[in-house]
Amino acid sequence: MPSVSPSASPGAQASAPQLLQQAVLGSRRVSNVLVAVLVSTGGVGFLLTSLSSYLGVDLLPIGHPAELLWVPQGLVMGAYSLAAILLSTYLWTVIGLDVGSGVNRFDKGASQCTITRRGFRQWIQVDLPLREIQAVKVEVREGFNPRRRLSLRVQGRRDLPLTRVGEPISLTDLEQSGAELARFLNVPLEGI
Known part of the structure; x- marks a missing residue:
């Protein structure tokens, strides 16, 4: 919100403010953090699904990703996880820097x-x-x-x-x- 501070100069009008500052909110917003959390969670989920398919072991508590064929489903899940992890890295960087x-x-x-x-x-x-x-x-x-x-x-x-x-x-x-x-x-x- 804007804040107004009066000037300390004696020649200025006593009642008129001489300085107006308005803070501008950057990328550190709740909505951006929620999107980054969702994308990160999705990326980890896709990665665990891909690894489960490759290893033949269920690494996720829901579903049975070990039953997926490595080619093509496991590879596609791995590509999705890579894309989600790259996107979440970008989102967390932008939030951290408060662009x-x-x-x-x-x-x-x-x-x-x-x-x-x-x-x-x-x-x-x-x-x-x-x-x-x-x-x-x-x-x-x-x-x-x-x-x-x-x-x-x-x-x-x-x-x-x-x-x-x-x-x-x-x-x-x-x-x-x-x-x-x-x-x-x-x-x-x-x-x-």
Whole structure:
């Protein structure tokens, strides 16, 4: 959630905050962890099924995988297990690194906006002057692939997204966050 801290400079207005920071949630979400656990469990299950077929011994407590023929069922189960283990390794790495997390920082005192995100191998940082921000844009698209996104309309550039990727944010939170940011930056709010 956004946090606002007032500036300590004596020349600033005492009631107006000079700094707005919004934390952005990355890939460390419950939904991602559940998917990674399911893929990992499935990969181990396929691997045990493949090994049971090869060794002729039931390594799983359910079913009778030892009765499967090694060629082709055991080999196919082994290929599935390899794919699932590779996918789960990727998922756990992304969760461990918390890819996509970061901070949106708007500093009126320095007249600077800094957007930082954790990439796969490095931090990504975008700095831009506050005077280049023309509007705060709220984008809502419903349907099969819904999108609820808050972005900055920047002079001479593409829109700069501010919200997390993945599961959609509730409309109330999106509108409230957009209105708070537009009020702070003294720019119009578009898309509502």
